[in-house]
Amino acid sequence: xxxxxxxxxxxxxxxxxxxxxxxxxxxxxxxxxxxxxxxxxxxxxxxxxxxxxxxxxxxxxxxxxxxxxxxxxxxxxxxxxxxxxxxxxxxxxxxxxxxxxxxxxxxxxxxxxxxxxxxxxxxxxxxxxxxxxxxxxxxxxxxxxxxxxxxxxxxxxxxxxxxxxxxxxxxxxxxxxxxxxxxxxxxxxxxxxxxxxxxxxxxxxxxxxxxxxxxxxxxxxxxxxxxxxxxxxxxxxxxxxxxxxxxxxxxxxxxxxxxxxxxxxxxxxxxxxxxxxxxxxxxxxxxxxxxxxxxxxxxxxxxxxxxxxxxxxxxxxxxxxxxxxxxxxxxxxxxxxxxxxxxxxxxxxxxxxxxxxxxxxxxxxxxxxxxxxxxxxxxxxxxxxxxxxxxxxxxxxxxxxxxxxxxxxxxxxxx
Numbered sequence: 001x002x003x004x005x006x007x008x009x010x011x012x013x014x015x016x017x018x019x020x021x022x023x024x025x026x027x028x029x030x031x032x033x034x035x036x037x038x039x040x041x042x043x044x045x046x047x048x049x050x051x052x053x054x055x056x057x058x059x060x061x062x063x064x065x066x067x068x069x070x071x072x073x074x075x076x077x078x079x080x081x082x083x084x085x086x087x088x089x090x091x092x093x094x095x096x097x098x099x100x101x102x103x104x105x106x107x108x109x110x111x112x113x114x115x116x117x118x119x120x121x122x123x124x125x126x127x128x129x130x131x132x133x134x135x136x137x138x139x140x141x142x143x144x145x146x147x148x149x150x151x152x153x154x155x156x157x158x159x160x161x162x163x164x165x166x167x168x169x170x171x172x173x174x175x176x177x178x179x180x181x182x183x184x185x186x187x188x189x190x191x192x193x194x195x196x197x198x199x200x201x202x203x204x205x206x207x208x209x210x211x212x213x214x215x216x217x218x219x220x221x222x223x224x225x226x227x228x229x230x231x232x233x234x235x236x237x238x239x240x241x242x243x244x245x246x247x248x249x250x251x252x253x254x255x256x257x258x259x260x261x262x263x264x265x266x267x268x269x270x271x272x273x274x275x276x277x278x279x280x281x282x283x284x285x286x287x288x289x290x291x292x293x294x295x296x297x298x299x300x301x302x303x304x305x306x307x308x309x310x311x312x313x314x315x316x317x318x319x320x321x322x323x324x325x326x327x328x329x330x331x332x333x334x335x336x337x338x339x340x341x342x343x344x345x346x347x348x349x350x351x352x353x354x355x356x357x358x359x360x361x362x363x364x365x366x367x368x369x370x371x372x373x374x375x376x377x378x379x380x381x382x383x384x385x386x387x388x389x390x391x392x393x394x395x396x397x398x399x400x401x402x403x404x405x406x407x408x409x410x411x412x413x414x415x
Contacts, residue, residue, distance in 0.1 A: 018111035020135065022147055023090065024104040026078055026125050031109075031135055031147040038091040040105050043083055044069070047323035048204050049311065050253025055159050057101065059299075061320030066296045067091065069099040075155045076126050094156050096301060111135050119148060130154055160301065194295060194315075195399070196288045198324060199267060199281040202255035205324045206281075207288060207315065212269050212329040214276060216284055219264040234280050244268065246278045247338055269329040277338060287400040288324070290315050295326070 019034035046058035046069055055074040060067045069089060073080055081103065089099040119131035132149045139145030196207035197216070223235035223246060234246035246266060250256060266278040295313045312328040332338050380391035381400070 018113065018116070019108065020111055020147070020149070021090065021108055022106040023088070023102045024106060025072055025076075025102050028124060029106065029145070029147045030102075030126075030150045031111075032090065032092065032150055032152060034108065036093045036152070038093060038097060041089050041091060041099070043087050043089060043101065044099075045321070045323075047314070047325060049325060050201075050255060053159060059314060059323060059325075060099065061316055061323055062091070062097075062099075064316065064320060065097065066299060066314050066316070066323075067097060067099050068299050068301060069101060070156075070159075072100045072102050072155075075100075075159055076130070078125060092152050094153050096299060098152075098156065098301070100152065111137065116149075124148055126150065130158075156301075192292060194288075194290045194292060194313075194326075196290065196315075196324075196326065197267065198285045198288050199265070200283045200285060201249045201253060201281055204255075205285065205322070206249075207324050207326050208267060208269060208329055209326070210287065214268045214270055217266045217268060217278070219266055219280060237278070239268070239276075239278075242276070244276055244278045246280050248280045250280075250282070252338070269332070271329060271332060271338070277332075286402065287397075288315075288317075289399045290317065290324075 020031040021034060021037050021040070022029060022031045024030070041062070044060040044062070044067075046060050048058040049056065052058075055070050057069045057071050060069050071080060083101075086104040087101060088105040089101050090105070091097055091099050115135055115137045117134045117136055119128055119134045124131075126148065130151050132151045135147040135149060136144050137147075195210040197210055197213050198205055198207040200206070217239065220237055223237055225235040226233065229235070232248050232251040234248040234251075236243050236245050238244070244266075261282075263283050265281055265284040267281055267284065268276050268278050270276050294317065295315050297313055298311050310327055310331045311325055312331070313326040315324040315326060316322075317324060381394050381397050382389055382391050384390070
């Protein structure tokens with residue numbers, strides 16, 4: 001990420017001695033005290049989180065740590081600009097490490113006490129109360145150079161004020177969900193690996209624990225749509241003589257519409273208290289076995305947002321170059337959109353009854369079927385050799401991986 005070497009935060013000189021990092025934003029110059037600045041990096045690859053606050057660009061991997069990356073332009077209400085070679089991210093400790101994307105980093109400078117002034121009567125793209133001071137120092141051609149000292153803690157606090165307010169008024173049900181989540185996490189700590197089904201939506205990779213996935217089916221050519229249904233409800237289909245509501249994850253996550261393609265798959269999950277729901281994905285990739293030490297909890301700042309409650313963890317794969325966001329099906333029901341879709345098949349008077357004759361999709365079981373399903377179904381993983389299809393019991397399958405590009409040959413082995 002091409003970091004600029006800085007003194008570790010614990011060794012930085014105190015603010016009274018006046019070390020600052022200066023940067024540009026929207027044509028104006030700003031500064032931040034050196035103390036909380038951990039490093040300066042190039043713009044990293046970012047894993048986007050759907051339904052996240054506007055200012056959050058996504059999550060990045062910073063040498064094994066999950067780093068939330070914020071847009072400073074969005075934090076202060078400016079429009080984004082295309083990123084270029086000058087774009088940098090300031091990694092600043094604001095209760096936890098956060099990255100802030102700026103237009104350009106200028107330099108690390110030492111400011112004398114006499115050069116610091118109160119930030120009063122300043123007209124800027126930033127509100128005055130978000131400034132802790134003003135640096136006035138001699139510049140070129142006899143003009144004074146002005147740098148505004150930005151209060152990053154206040155900016156973050158304001159951006160997440162609504163989130164804090166929502167967290168303070170959570171219902172008893174939400175509190176029980178949080179307690180259940182903590183208990184599940186404690187039980188899972190003993191497990192050495194997480195087994196998950198990974199899939200993509202709009203180029204971003206997500207996963208669900210394999211025990212939450214009932215099966216994966218192909219998206220049928222014809223899906224019965226429902227009149228006056230919300231955009232995220234793709235429709236309903238018949239699966240094992242039951243109606244299955246289909247939730248389009250692209251629409252649910254506000255990631256734009258996609259045309260139906262042959263590789264689109266439906267991940268069928270059973271949500272507590274409302275039965276199966278089909279999640280329409282762009283592609284299903286593979287079954288992952290991830291060591292627990294390669295997973296991190298979603299950063300605390302983001303878990304305050306109930307819109308992000310459906311995310312359980314972040315997996316760091318391929319030395320952090322591949323970030324996978326892990327969803328929790330038990331908390332997906334907390335989303336109003338998913339709960340409304342699941343309720344459709346529970347309503348006997350629903351228009352979904354007319355979908356009972358919809359085409360049945362080709363099935364690939366991954367877990368036990370609900371009690372109401374056919375009891376003597378055999379759980380199989382289906383694969384193809386030539387023109388023939390074969391199956392093996394799922395309990396005999398440890399994982400499914402891609403064939404590596406290079407294989408080590410063993411001499412005198414059968415052809």
